[in-house]
Amino acid sequence: MEKVINEQCDEVCNGTVNISELKGNLIEEGIAANLADVFKALGDPTRVKIIHALLQNELCVHDITMVLDMGQSAVSHQLRYLRNMRIVKRRKVGKTVFYSLDDGHIEQIFVQMLQHIKHQ
Template sequence: MNNNSYIPTANLSGLRCEDNSLHEEAIHQAQANLIDGLTATRLAAAFQALSDPTRVRLISALLEQELCVHDLAAVLGMSQSATSHQLRVLRALGLVRTRKEGRIVYYALDDEHIRELFQRGLEHIRHQQNFQLP
């Protein structure tokens, strides 16, 4: 099992709907609000990128300021090559952007939505005190 994709399910056993009837109004409302397949695929790709702890830490490092790859590598204690590889993934998905100043390339969060998404996720994890990895 890949620990990066661990999802706790211990507390979910025994939950079963005993009424097989459909709730038509609820179904129609859910269908009306359902996102299209392409949007779902793009969103899943962004969340998949955030399933890697290194990339999550990179996002964390960029919350308050832009940094170059050398600085990010030092912050995370990683090689420049490994850091650059992870930044390419985040950039390809539109989660970070770059700005070049002379010979230095700076990385920053693409927009405020990324910061908000990260902070909401962090609040959620901190709120769930029972959530523990194996």
């Protein structure tokens, strides 16, 4: 069966795809794993809500707990995960810790995916 499929592909593609070149340009394994980890981080609704809130404003942990109606421990756990993934960063003022998105790339990815989801 595989040979039949390959022959059909050969007939349609006419050798226009250079497999060796594509393999040579393929994303490195470590980078692919890191990218997959970022998308895993975005795969949790609570983390998505935190990111969306931080997209609008820098917030302290207390403010995030109020916005999401969640306990401080649960929010802190998610923020630690997002910080370890370099999705959010923190800024300390006295005893208060403020969180914001790590950089513009995170904002761009999030906004583009949100627009994709809302697109009909």
